[in-house]
Amino acid sequence: MKNFIPSRTIEYNDNRISKFIAQYGRCAISGVELGFNDWHCHHKIPYHLSRDDRYSNLIVLHETVHRIVHMKNKEKIKSLLCDLKLSKKQKDKINELRKGCKNEAI
Template sequence: KKPCAETVWHFNTVVMGIQNYYAAATHISNNLNELNFHLRRTLYNRLKDVRKEAKFEDMTVTLQKRYKGYEPQFYKIQEMVFVPIYAQRHKTNLCYSQVTCNYTVEGREKIHRNLKGIPNIVLTYVMTNFIPNRSIEYNDNRISKFIAQYGKCAVTGRELGMSDWHCHHKVPYHLSRDDRFSNLIVLHESVHRLVHLKDHMKIEKTLKELKVDTNQKRKINELRKQCKLQSI
């Protein structure tokens, strides 16, 4: 009823949620293929006036990583591609350690052991300094992302201090209004500037200063692509 990118994305989130939840099933791909068999005819017929055929390359970088190796017939509405329903590989669940706990000495020690790569003074600063006029979700996820990256830049791997890092929205906030953990990434301030720069001379100067290698440039270009900017 509402053929727009947002509706397709809602459809995709439901499909990916089902895939994630049942990924532990041994024959998950076979099971989902039965569901796909019943739904693909509806997808084909009911949307024939609003959908277009799509290619794997039309998907976002994140979705390409997730569905690499699958070759279904892709469809899209307003440049948002429908994710393939059956495309989920079996995943073995990792056992959660019952020892990890905030309420015992042993449990807290295990938590702290995982954070030892981050200097205490930096971690304390990050956890106690909030960005005003931003959502609670953003501030909480900003801290979580910094810890998840062990206080290092996602592109260069460089250890970050108290004030030389920025939290970047992969899909710009003014487009997505998305403060979720998955849409955030922690970068060194110079790398963050490089992601958004448009002036070629400034780009070249920053590249030389950072001594960016091929792999790092690829990561930067992936972030620039999500920001609708040209590759460098």
């Protein structure tokens, strides 16, 4: 209840917690264990396009990974990627999410 987002639907709030639990509290890309305030729930197909809060359209990401998914500034992306030290497979997963958001691959 403390993590309830009042501006979002009940379906979204329920499914984001369920997704967090299903992912064992880890980022779907990096696998890092997430803390209380460092995770975001991302819509694979952006909400403004789909209006879809279903469980299958959500994925839990570390906040930095989520920023990379949406970011357009190549220099900032490069800097964040350098800090995260992701594998090619992890970068490919980010690119799949970026594609869903209509962003260029990194």
